[in-house]
Amino acid sequence: MNKIVLTLALVFGMTACGNNTAKNSSGTEQQTAQSEKQDRVEVLYFHGKQRCATCMAIEKNAKEAVEAQFEAQLKNGALVFKTIDISKEENEAIADKYEVTWSSLFLVRYQSGKESAEDLTKYAFANARTAPDTFKQGLTEKINGLLD
Template identity: 70%
Template sequence: MNRLILALIICCGLTACGNNGTKKSASTDVKQTQPQEQKDRVEVLYFHGKQRCATCMAIEKNAKEAVEAQFADQLKSGTLVFRTIDISKPENETIAEKYEVTWSSLFVSKWKDGKEAYENLTEYAFANARTAPDTFKNGVAEKVRTLLK
């Protein structure tokens, strides 16, 4: 009985974090694709759906705080970009498909000579953003610092 209740709670939590599996028609947003045409940089990408749980909101808040507090100069110069992307909007479908995102996710990517390498930090984010925000912020900052080298 306890396992059934736990399974139901987990299913409800995942549904609240996701975009309920809805697909929108494909279109391209110039603002969303424009940064890919710029110079070498590091991007912190936070994806979310229409509905967000407390942990999802903590991921965005704490990731943004970490980046803004420790990398203000890089943000200003454009060598670091923080982007929040609502995957429930049709104009963001292309980027969501590129990263294979269907619910709240956190990625860090490095663009060098027009080529991208990225890392999915979603598990780390869900494990730490709300329950250990300082650990989460330090981890995100360390990952960004490594990629900026």
């Protein structure tokens, strides 16, 4: 019974967080093209116009973890944190690229001209609001693994 209630709550929360149609972006494409010249890891937090408490916790805690643990990598460009509003027209291309239609968290690694992406959305929704320290630790470990 508890699993059913939790599942329904998660579904309703996710529905409230998204279902916005993204629009096209030449600005984001230019920014992405410029940064693709360097090997790096990107933390991409996608959100829509309306956000629930969990969505806001994902952004807040992901940003806090990245800024606290990876200051040097942020400064030298080895790590990039981006918040992307998929309800804005200029972000349609990147939302389409990752097939994002609601709040999502991705880690993307660019190495030797190749890109690999990991979807951490389920992990983020399960932990960011209710277990922020666990979320931050897990995100930090994932990023460290990609930076090695």
